Amino acid sequence: MSKTHTGRGQRELRKTRRRFLQSIGVAGTVGVAGCAGSNKEAAVDDAGASTASDDDTTGGDSTTQTTESVEMTDRTFATATTNVPKDMQFNPYGQKYPDRAALALFENLLYVNEATSTFMPGVLSEWEIGDELVTLSVRDGYHWHSGEAVTADDVAFKLKLDIHDGATLSNIVDPEDVSVVDDSTLELGLKRPVAEEVFLYSLKPIALDTPPAEFQEFLDAYEADGEAPGLTEKTLDEPNGTGPFKFVHARNQELLSERFADHPDADNVNFAGMRWDYLQSNQKQWTALRSGNVDGIDNVFTPDNIAQSYGDDIQEIPMPANWGLGIMFNHEHEHYSQQKVKQAIQYVIDREKLARTAGSKMHVPVEVPCGLPGNFDDSYKDWLGDSLSEFNKYEPSTEKAAALLEEAGFSKQDGTWVDADGKTLEFPFKIPSGWNDWTAGGQSVVQDLNEFGIEASLNPSQSYWGDIYGNQEYVVAGLGWPDGKLYPYFSLNKLLNGFRSRGILKFPRSVEVPPLGEPNGETQTVELEPELEELAGLTGEAAKKKTQELAWIVNQHLPMAPLMEKIDQSWLTTDDWNTVTEEDVSAIVDWPQYYLPREGKLTAKPE
Incomplete structure (x- = not known):
């Protein structure tokens, strides 16, 4: 008791x-x-x-x-x-x-x-x-x-x-x-x-x-x-x-x-x-x-x-907020429903520069985008254990980002990335108006993407919450990626299975996932809801192992792009x-x- x-x-x-x-x-x-x-x-x-x-x-x-x-x-x-x-x-x-x-x-x-x-x-x-x-x-x-x-x-x-x-x-x-x-x-x-x-x-x-x-x-x-x-x-x-x-x-x-x-x-x-x-x-x-x-x-x-x-x-x-800025992708959008496009975005953004711009005293960059909070004290590493080295850190690399976009059928024309039909890859980044640190950080995000050739803009909005949760009118938007709780189930459920994932991100209910640590390995289909239900009931080493498996899905599919955590x-x-x-x-x-x-x-x- x-x-x-x-x-x-x-x-x-x-x-x-x-x-x-x-x-x-x-x-x-x-x-x-x-x-x-x-x-x-x-x-x-x-x-x-x-x-x-x-x-x-x-x-x-x-x-x-x-x-x-x-x-x-x-x-x-x-x-x-x-x-x-x-x-x-x-x-x-x-x-x-x-x-x-x-x-x-x-x-x-x-x-x-x-x-x-x-x-x-x-x-x-x-x-x-x-x-x-x-x-x-x-x-x-x-x-x-x-x-x-x-x-x-x-x-x-x-x-x-x-x-x-x-x-x-x-x-x-x-x-x-x-x-x-x-x-x-x-x-x-x-x-x-x-x-x-x-x-x-x-x-x-x-x-x-x-x-x-x-x-x-x-x-x-x-x-x-x-x-x-x-x-x-x-x-x-x-x-x-x-x-x-x-x-x-x-x-x-x-x-x-x-x-x-x-x-x-x-x-x-x-x-x-x-x-x-x-x-x-x-x-x-x-x-x-x-x-x-x-x-x-x-x-x-x-x-x-x-x-x-x-x-x-x-x-x-x-x-400790166990919370911080991430990028919400609208998975019904023709570009941001693509895994390689999301991965390219994650590679382009310099998360260390972003955290400094937003206010380095109270922000730290996400070290490993995997859906686990705890970047201030490295507590997320306790959950990943020996598997930590297998995760993609997405350290800034415009070369890797360019290769991913090219694999997805994009090409660069006059310095701007376009898809196979000639449509410009745009990044209209919507954030709540009046959030000083996110405004400063958002400018850093937009700068990185524009320099890479993605047509990015920062759009602070007075009607942000209605647009996101009411009309769902967004392509990409800034919002907290963790759930505000250190225990990993909650942030993983938020990203992969909860209301945010289903109703706002429109993230699919099942995904194709390679084995942990083998990003080019043969994939298998994972149904997300039963996986999260199972995690909710696990403790000890079993919970740790299942957490690693689900964090790997976040790391590969990026339902959101985790960028930083705040205090x-x-x-x-x-x-x-x-x-x-x-x-x-x-x-x-x-x-x-x-x-x-x-x-x-x-x-x-x-x-």
């Missing part, structure tokens, strides 16, 4: 934190000219109480925080949101749901430390995962903000609704197999055995944010007809939450919440509330942090020159706030501003 704690020693966790920081070359803090410490607030677009580390201290001006009770203050923690607060809606299945503020207003079922892949309790205190049945225990002491106690019925309700709605959990649990044992226990029947990491990561995005009184009609509709018309259109201006902060109001420029005294971790929170100021651009958030108008920001890309303008009271917390940058000020030191791994949970108060590791200093 998985318990509240994982048994990892604090020294081991500090080593993990140091290894992560060393891998990105960040000291953990950068300096500024001093003020911060206002009571203004603001956010941006997946446990049990952790004990303090051996070198934690309290008192005076120390910024280190323990879980001991602290004096209550009237401070409000200010952070930022890029969403207009008065337009926010608190229906998690609809539009304009404030996913970052929701981390304070609602309680997740569990939390994940992404530096150590450690699962920690939220609403769930314990879990026992068998081959056929999962038993979940609900932590005592949670209440809806309307006053009712949270029970296993509430958790079962949420899980059934999410499964019907197609959440990741629906791949391994049917809604009729969710049952309540008693007020604090529920059981889930599994469709097939799954690895513990696969099951728990499937719970990671789920928060207790659907009070049955508001959503019962939709679960009833699902159970009666298999559909719930109106679920995505339902509006909720005021949430009935379960988190440590309760909604007060949402106005044009701010969302305000107050400390909720009936939360089980309320004794660890010694400040009056949180506020999110509407700051819709990176530049406005940088200015607010520098001027002390906010006390922290959950995640904002910050170039070195901006970070160096900050003072000693602004602390950076690098967060997210989270920020806290320390003039009015006590928080963790850079040695404390407990900050590496999405996101520190919302998780650390639960642990008593982000507290207000006496006024």
Whole structure:
């Protein structure tokens, strides 16, 4: 049975934190000219109480925080949101749901430390995962903000609704197999055995944010007809939450919440509330942090020159994103449905130059395009093992790229690559507008391709998300290639079998693959869905071997072209706030501003 704690020693966790920081070359803090410490607030677009580390201290001006009770203050923690607060809606299945503020207003079922892949309790205190049945225990002491106690019925309700709605959990649990044992226990029947990491990561995005009184009609509709018309259109201006902060109001420029005294971790929170100021651009958030108008920001890309303008009271917390820029190919396109064309693109792009251009402090190039995250600390190599040397690294080579295009029937005319019918090989690279690092990186990609003779353009788009997920109007586009989780199943499933692969990339459901390490060997047909289903249930050496086989498929077929990985940058000020030191791994949970108060590791200093 998985318990509240994982048994990892604090020294081991500090080593993990140091290894992560060393891998990105960040000291953990950068300096500024001093003020911060206002009571203004603001956010941006997946446990049990952790004990303090051996070198934690309290008192005076120390910024280190323990879980001991602290004096209550009237401070409000200010952070930022890029969403207009008065337009926010608190229906998690609809539009304009404030996913970052929701981390304070609602309680997740569990939390994940992404530096150590450690699962920690939220609403769930314990879990026992068998081959056929999962038993979940609900932590005592949670209440809806309307006053009712949270029970296993509430958790079962949420899980059934999410499964019907197609959440990741629906791949391994049917809604009729969710049952309540008693007020604090529920059981889930599994469709097939799954690895513990696969099951728990499937719970990671789920928060207790659907009070049955508001959503019962939709679960009833699902159970009666298999559909719930109106679920995505339902509006909720005021949430009935379960988190440590309760909604007060949402106005044009701010969302305000107050400390909720009936939360089980309320004794660890010694400040009056949180506020999110509407700051819709990176530049406005940088200015607010520098001027002390906010006390922290959950995640904002910050170039070195901006970070160096900050003072000693602004602390950076690098967060492993397990995510980064890749190229989505539309596999219904006449050119980008061809394996050799995709491979040629991967050869042309200088990934090291790309990472430097995007911001070398927070980006690293993908070393081996195989669908596995972990390029910051080389953890992907642990999964590939001795097979690593067999994979194609796609080191920049215009000669190899040219040979591949020629094999695919392309030729160069007046310096531009054209197909056998004379059609120009174009690369209209669509990216989300306003993403500074991707804009800079995209320019590097386009430059490489144009110099090679592919007609490339960079197209930042305000309608990006609608174009990609709605109209699917794209030829090539930039989007994250990994799934945001270090465990390899999730990124491999995303690339080869999941919704992205099927619905957006239009990647085929079966592929011809040569033996691992023999790219010119005789191919065999591989059906992708059963392969990913098998991987989900494997552990140990069997999981490692299957991971290598599927990573080889990504390496050869490139459903997306993995280019780089990034580190997210989270920020806290320390003039009015006590928080963790850079040695404390407990900050590496999405996101520190919302998780650390639960642990008593982000507290207000006496006024």
